[in-house]
Amino acid sequence: MSKKVIGLIPSRLSSTRLPQKPLIKINDIPLIIHTYRRAKLSKKLDDLFICCDDKIIFDLATKYKAKAILTSKKHKNGTERIFEGYKKIKKKYDLIVDIQGDEPLISPDQIDKVIDFHLKNKKSEIILPSLKLKNISSYNVVKIVADKSQNVMYLSRSKIPHNFNNNADYYLKHLSIISFVPSALKKFSEHPQTKLEKIEGIELLRALEIGLKIKTTILKGNSFSVDIKEDLNKAKRVMKKDKLFKLYSSIEND
Secondary structure, three states, rough: OOOOHHHEEEEEEOOOOOHHHHHEEEEEHHHHHHHHHHHHOOOOEEEEEEEEOHHHHHHHHHHOOOOOOEOOOOOOOOOOOOOHHHHHHHOOOOOOOOEEOOOOOOOEEEEEEHHHHHHHHHOOHHHHHHHHOOOOOOOOOOOEOOOOOOEEEEEEOOOOOOOOOOOOOOEEOOOOEEEEEEEHHHHOOOOOOOOHHHHHOOOOHHHOOOOOOOOEEOOOOOOOOOOOOHHOOOHHHHHHHOHHHHHHHHOOOO
16 A cells, blocks of 8 residues: 655744745745745655645735645744644645745755655654755754664754864755654654753754654755845845746746
8 A cells, every 4th residue: 555645844924034934035936835836846745735823824825826724823843833734634644744844945856755765764753864065064054963874863053073083074964854654743742842952942852852763864965944144045046047946937826
């Protein structure tokens, strides 16, 4: 029997660094709609929804013919938000893929690779893909440390592992596509915030602290989230030459 996979895109209106970030237009299309339309190009997702905290985003999604679910404003992070959305759908899926709403250049091929990897590694409750980078300095980028079997040991905004002996070949960057088995998403969302999660400001540290098994898979390519004005300007530049953008930019909204 084929496995059912749903993609959920968490989105909130309030953002301190970029106010009303989901609504910001890149090449005349709102950021959140870029994410949705690119995720729709995935060959492995059976369904896709935006899980938003404000009717403004919900109405925007409707205008652009994107499926959306209105959720509470009280969630502490996107993972809790997609769990509420999943419960409202009232259908059972084998995997739930969290696709961050602030990545307007997300790769559908990377989404498919994460799903395939999780289906082959069924004992892992969460799959958190990563990218190899020679150098990572920004605190906005979450870094991963994994063991030889690709099990995630720790996540940090700091540059880890610390290159004390100057022999680090690369660092692992957290890629914002996260695959959950439903029981793991439920356990995470129903547990209070944990100490390390609060200290680092990284929600998946909660998963590690409560004993959930996270495995990473190293993918090729590139990806970045739009967190600050410089990221937005970069996204606008890259989008002009992006091949996938040409596939969905002409879709009519009404």
